[in-house]
Amino acid sequence: MRTAVENLQVSHLVHFTRLENLEGIMRQGIRTRYDLDNSGTGYIYNDDLRLDGYPNAASISVSYPNYKMFYSYRCADHNVPWVVLRLRPDILWEKNCAFCWENAASTNVTCIPIENRRGREAFLDLFVNKSGYPTRETTLIPRSYPTHPQAEVLVFGTIEPAYITRVDLPTRFNPNSVFSSINRHCEFWYDDDLFWPRLDHRHWPANSFQL
Template sequence: MNLKPDAQKFADEILRRKITSLVHFTPALNLTSIFEGGEIISRQRLDLLRKDAPQLHLDDYVELNDAIRLDGRPDYINLSVQFPNFRLFERFRQKHRDDVDAWAIILIKPVCIQWNDTLFSVYNAASRCAKDQGIGGSFQHFQQMFKNNLSLYNQSSSWVEMRTGLAECYPTSIQAEVLVKTRIPNECITSIVFQSAELAGRYRAAAGIFGDTSSIPFIANAELFGRARAQEALNGI
């Protein structure tokens, strides 16, 4: 992957803030396609593969988190910093409670932040608020995710989010996003997290049928499925 011209500034800030992971959640069933293809892919790339590589039978086991990409960027993969966007995560889990039996949280190396096409949004990238404040790939856009005071709004209300008591690794808003273009190779995955050890074992066995899972830990950490952005949630991962 090509790096941003000022990638070292990003690397220094990632180190200073002790950011260890980017986070992507998905129905656990999707792990089969991720390990068969060797990468996490965007919605647009998935649609192309469905047409160009029917032998992969992607319709058989790919569940889409969001059927409509309201952010207008179908060629990007939406990630959180250090902890899942629990508000969006809960919405998806509620929406698919009858057809998704388990979810996986994929932890990804923060080097993706330095990639040339990566974008940053202070809030959910599909929101008018984020679009008004600007979604972009500069170091300034990255720093804005960690502002001390962040003025946010939606159709019904406005509010200010503050960093009081928040660890340096977390963006000010739980709904801030890092958008990575097109693909994330499996070499960037550091671990895959489940709510229980039983689910981790089951889906490791299933994914292993489709690809090599030997270098990626499948683990249990129920804290990452909660609402509290505790630094301890990522300890040991």
């Protein structure tokens, strides 16, 4: 797995979350919905339905956020600040992961048994052309990007804070006292790059986006 990740030049994974969750994540890591619900820990969740069927897994993306989902969440309340966490790719071989070449809740993915979504070949399947979808030769995306912009990795169990290498915040964000209580074991950047649609967004439907 590690060799496959390196050959594809995948340097980081990403996970977006509300700013309100950041302090807890920096202390305890990215915990699954199942774990948080059973521990009684307060948090703000994004997906109240979890149609992927795996509340015991955290959802992350390879190289670039699922911008369509990210955009829809931000549009729901423009006053809610968001951050994007950059994570070490080591998660892919050190954690129990399942790979979803499209949105994890899509019928194209849920029809695949979870055991068939694990391992090196399932990971590599994120980077091949799929019938009926724009090809990599058309979109000209980097080799480190999954073919489908909504591809996901389900990580079963907690992703510890040590895997977080950087926190990206939009440049318009106004820092406040919340950061005084956050353990900054990683870099904090004011960078809009991961808040925009992926560079190939014009090849996919529903292309009206804004920061």
